[in-house]
Amino acid sequence: MTHFLTSRHDITLNLVRDVAWRGEALAVADVTLDDIDKQREAFLAFVRCDSDARVYGVNQGQGEMIAEAMDEADRERLARLKPLAAAVPFGEPYPERVVRAMVLARFANLLEGHGTGSVRLVQALAAMLNEGPLPKVPQKGQGGPGEILVLYTLFADLAQSLDLEPGERGALINGAPAAAAVLADAALVGERRLALAERVLALAIVAFNAPAEHYEPVVGTLLGGAHNETAFNNLAALLDGMTNGVAARDHQAPVGYRIVPHVLGQAHAAVEQAHLMATQSLSAVTHNPIYLAPEAAGGYGRSLSTGGYHNAVAAPAMDQIAGACADLCLVCLRLCVGLLNGRVSGYPDFLLSGRKAGESDGHGAVGYLPMAITGFMEEARAAATRTFIPASDASVFGQDDVTAPAFLAWPKTMAAGASMEACLAVTAVAASQALHVTGRTQIPAPLTGLLDDVRHHVRTVEGDRVLGPDLGALTNHLRAGVFTDDHNSDGSGR
Secondary structure, three states: OEEEEOOHHHOOHHHHHHHHHOOOEEEEOHHHHHHHHHHHHHHHHHHHHOOOOOOEOOOEOOHHHOOOOOOHHHHHHHHHOOOOOOOOOOOOEOOHHHHHHHHHHHHHHOOOOOOOOOHHHHHHHHHHHHHOOOOOOEOOOOOOOOOHHHHHHHHHHHHHOOOOOOOHHHHHHOOOHHHHHHHHHHHHHHHHHHHHHHHHHHHHHHHHOOOHHHHOHHHHHHHOOHHHHHHHHHHHHHHOOOOOOOOOOOOOOOHHHHOHHHHHHHHHHHHHHHHHHHHHHHOOOOOOOEEEOHHHHOOOOEEEOOOOOOOOOHHHHHHHHHHHHHHHHHHHHHHHHHHHOHHHHOOOHHHOOOOOHHHOOOOHHHHOHHHHHHHHHHHHHHHOOOOOOOOOOOOOOOOOOOOOOHHHHHHHHHHHHHHHHHHHHHHHHHHHHHHHHOOOOOOOHHHHHHHHHHHHHOOOOOOOOOOHHHHHHHHHHHHHHHOOOOOOOOOOOO
């Protein structure tokens, strides 16, 4: 399928999913190409005819050279200059879906002429997505102002294939498309991880036989907020039929069980905020300078120097998702411990099957699961730290004196989420074992597929054995489900 862009507002999370994740084709509508060409001609006329025109990167130097006087030869040389010098990061690259999202988000500045790009540049960007191959863009070493370290690397090959004209260099490497892309990716991954968390935590609730009243949707309604209603409604749907074939527990469950929908509600709020900010960022005009056409500004138009390349909302939104993942890891720990503690669950201690504690080393293999969760939980908590705007000034001469934080937040969000996936896998095994030792065979229909997957990778435990590789295989299986729409992924999300 080919998606056609007519305006910057066509660049949405759904389009990121289709074009960046699924690899579907992209084109720009002919009428939009005509408009881009008209805006480009208006911009060139502005530079040529307006004696007051001061356009950063066109007839003014860039970065630390902003105050340097430029003659005609200097301006021609600047126009042809290839964006190579700032391509200094190295190390593990972003997944291809993220790089594709960066290229897609690049169109926002160009479709309505604000970024001074040309029709040939727009068509070349579409060709990058449709024909490839895409360059490898490193995740590490991204300590620059705005996005030049990312975008120089991303568009170096394209720039070297063209004889650049005035404004085209800046059209490639200025603005904030990459922050929009990593935020969009975090939002899409976050919603999928949250859906997985709902299913696993619901399975643990069923295994514990917690009272259904803790999860009634009316509680979410009374709490207020769409995020709470969504969490309670989703959980209630997964738990429908949870007491079939078993007597309901006649007293309230521990706090960890009762707060499951509340913590999920907070996670929904974090993902919803990331969706909102990603939607805003993907279609935002972030160029420096922004060109306003004559229709909007009169005369030959205007050029406005801006700080649009600094996306101030991306890192906080991603941090909220990382924090929600860390909190859900703690919920996993409490639910797992509740299942293993016979005085709480009423089940055999450590969920031992057909034997006593003295016939194992004291815990049995399942009894050590909380220790694994603790390790992954602490990794999630370490990743889920606030991403401040870096205080360092790496500019040398003072122009480029603030670093963009989005590229520091994205890997932490991915790491916290990966740790949560591991905690969920371990919790699911504990739930499976609890259902096994209590002889429960009837569980809600929406959870049967999950239980089958768990037992396919980690069979129920009758005696001590090495569980680590099986737990790892289950984690990888659950993770692959998160990234099922990523046509280039091996299931790891990388």
